[in-house]
Amino acid sequence: MSSTKFATLPAPPYYAVIFSSQRTQADGGYGETAERMEQLIVTMPGYLGAESLRGPDGFGITIAYFDTEENIRLWRDHAEHADARMRGRKEWYSHFEVRIAKVERAYNLATVQKA
Amino acid sequence: MSSTKFATLPAPPYYAVIFSSQRTQADGGYGETAERMEQLIVTMPGYLGAESLRGPDGFGITIAYFDTEENIRLWRDHAEHADARMRGRKEWYSHFEVRIAKVERAYNLATVQKA
Numbered sequence: 467m468s469s470t471k472f473a474t475l476p477a478p479p480y481y482a483v484i485f486s487s488q489r490t491q492a493d494g495g496y497g498e499t500a501e502r503m504e505q506l507i508v509t510m511p512g513y514l515g516a517e518s519l520r521g522p523d524g525f526g527i528t529i530a531y532f533d534t535e536e537n538i539r540l541w542r543d544h545a546e547h548a549d550a551r552m553r554g555r556k557e558w559y560s561h562f563e564v565r566i567a568k569v570e571r572a573y574n575l576a577t578v579q580k581a
Numbered sequence: 582m583s584s585t586k587f588a589t590l591p592a593p594p595y596y597a598v599i600f601s602s603q604r605t606q607a608d609g610g611y612g613e614t615a616e617r618m619e620q621l622i623v624t625m626p627g628y629l630g631a632e633s634l635r636g637p638d639g640f641g642i643t644i645a646y647f648d649t650e651e652n653i654r655l656w657r658d659h660a661e662h663a664d665a666r667m668r669g670r671k672e673w674y675s676h677f678e679v680r681i682a683k684v685e686r687a688y689n690l691a692t693v694q695k696a
Contacts (some may be wrong), residue, residue: 471603472601472603472678473638473678475678475680476680478680479621480639481694482597482599482682484599484684485596486587486588486632488586488587493672497666507645510678517601517642519634519641519642520634521624521634525586525634527632527634527642527644527645529599529642531621532628537631544616552635553676555693555694559690560690561689561690562586562637562690563587563687563688564589564687564688564689565588565593565597565684565686565687566684566685566686566687567597567682567685568682568683568685569599569610569680569681569682569685570682570683571680571681572679572680572681573652573678574676574677574678574679575670575674575676575677576677578670
């Protein structure tokens, strides 16, 4: 089980890349690559934060937040990330879904209690 | 650890309610209420599906998908759900973030392999 905690984000609008995935049993290089991607994404322009969980059955949800669609494309087109995704498709994931969404509204426990 | 698997969704656009939360230690009625909400949400107009994970440290991500913002409001305003959220704010969650997002694009392993 790996897990991150709450992303601290600016006021909307911004974009979410919702990545749901099922890991295979194949582990060759997965951990190192995942760690490298975590180091790399924080250096990308417009990256705002991420929240991530993976369960013991290998099902995971990662949501990465960016300021604009253009910066999501820059991350998609980063050569190391593109290589990692290709390995992911071939080896590490038996299925995944990617959904690109524009966050329009946001609130949290503190803002609800003030309201 | 509780987990659902992939939601089967129509082509975009549709809406995502992204709920990230940290559970408290308080368990009074949480499990029963969570189960009741799962039964209730599938009866709501425009509900499309959900993906959900919670880790052993109590951090969780649930994404519920609806066809329109209006149907998200109907779910928010359902009396039983409103009561459950009030108990959640007071007892079950030490923190949460809610983000309402419009899904504009989506793809998955199969569509990438065909492309």
